[in-house]
Amino acid sequence: MTQPLIDIQNLEIAFGGGQVRAVRGVSFSLGQEKLGIVGESGSGKSTVGRAIMKLLPPSAIVNAERMRFRDVDLLKANEKTMMTIRGRRIGLILQDPKYSLNPVMRIGEQIAETYRFHHPRASKSMTYGQALDMLEAVQIRDPERVARLYPHEISGGMGQRAMIAMMLIAEPEVLIADEPTSALDVTVRLEILALLDELVLRRNLGLIFISHDLNLIRNFCDRVLIMYAGRVVEVLEARDLDKARHPYTQGLLASLPTIEDPPARLPILKRDPAWLEEFALEPPR
Ligand SMILES: Nc1ncnc2c1ncn2[C@@H]1O[C@H](COP(=O)(O)OP(=O)(O)OP(=O)(O)O)[C@@H](O)[C@H]1O
Numbered sequence: 001m002t003q004p005l006i007d008i009q010n011l012e013i014a015f016g017g018g019q020v021r022a023v024r025g026v027s028f029s030l031g032q033e034k035l036g037i038v039g040e041s042g043s044g045k046s047t048v049g050r051a052i053m054k055l056l057p058p059s060a061i062v063n064a065e066r067m068r069f070r071d072v073d074l075l076k077a078n079e080k081t082m083m084t085i086r087g088r089r090i091g092l093i094l095q096d097p098k099y100s101l102n103p104v105m106r107i108g109e110q111i112a113e114t115y116r117f118h119h120p121r122a123s124k125s126m127t128y129g130q131a132l133d134m135l136e137a138v139q140i141r142d143p144e145r146v147a148r149l150y151p152h153e154i155s156g157g158m159g160q161r162a163m164i165a166m167m168l169i170a171e172p173e174v175l176i177a178d179e180p181t182s183a184l185d186v187t188v189r190l191e192i193l194a195l196l197d198e199l200v201l202r203r204n205l206g207l208i209f210i211s212h213d214l215n216l217i218r219n220f221c222d223r224v225l226i227m228y229a230g231r232v233v234e235v236l237e238a239r240d241l242d243k244a245r246h247p248y249t250q251g252l253l254a255s256l257p258t259i260e261d262p263p264a265r266l267p268i269l270k271r272d273p274a275w276l277e278e279f280a281l282e283p284p285r
């Protein structure tokens, strides 16, 4: 097997001086694939994503046996090293592009500036040309017009495309997308997913796709990590989800609507210690 892009062994993350154990013994590796992370709100999905970028607040206590990105030991990497990785070798796409795009800068200039940051010797006209090319690559139809607009002048879907363009211009090896389509309506969501799909394939990226929507993850990703209460309870190929053995995954699957059957209600999980022990979970505090 080729060297994984990301390799995490036994990651533990706590907040509140160790009181809140947000991530408990998480292990996984990422290759050139679409890896989904699914789980209920508060299960630790975003915390894992931010830990890889070293974007957790200073109060977070992070321990792991191993946390590597390619040749980089993320546990030892200092801020200077992370500056060469964040947004450059690993891109982060969040739910709402409004918070990630600079509101007082035109779209084209922002993307060009990102390019210039990574290629300081490139000329001004060349960087702007690169920005337009990238807007075209994310299927924005009239890049020259859109490049002149400010973030508040474009739709959510267009903003997300602009965000993806800004991430891609740095030619990252890994993309972490945290609920990237949750704020979009269904048709735009499908377009953004198709775009991500194509980009992963064409640019040999590794994608970590975080969502609480199992149906979406199942249809979009190659492999799925199911998180519950800070732990990875199951890792499955997306096509094998029906073979899930953990009751949480089974409950999620049962709650998905199908054409034949109305959706079952997501069973209320018994959080009593015996049940959790049975499935190697710890009682929530
Ligand atoms: N900065 C922080 N300080 C204290 N606790 C935090 C902090 N960030 C996250 N947590 C806690 O860590 C746990 C995991 O949070 P996280 O945001 O990773 O969940 P999530 O799976 O991404 O949820 P959602 O689906 O709602 O985005 C939660 O209990 C949360 O309250």
Ligand SMILES: [Mg+2]
Binding pocket: 045, 046, 047, 178
């Ligand atoms: Mg989250």
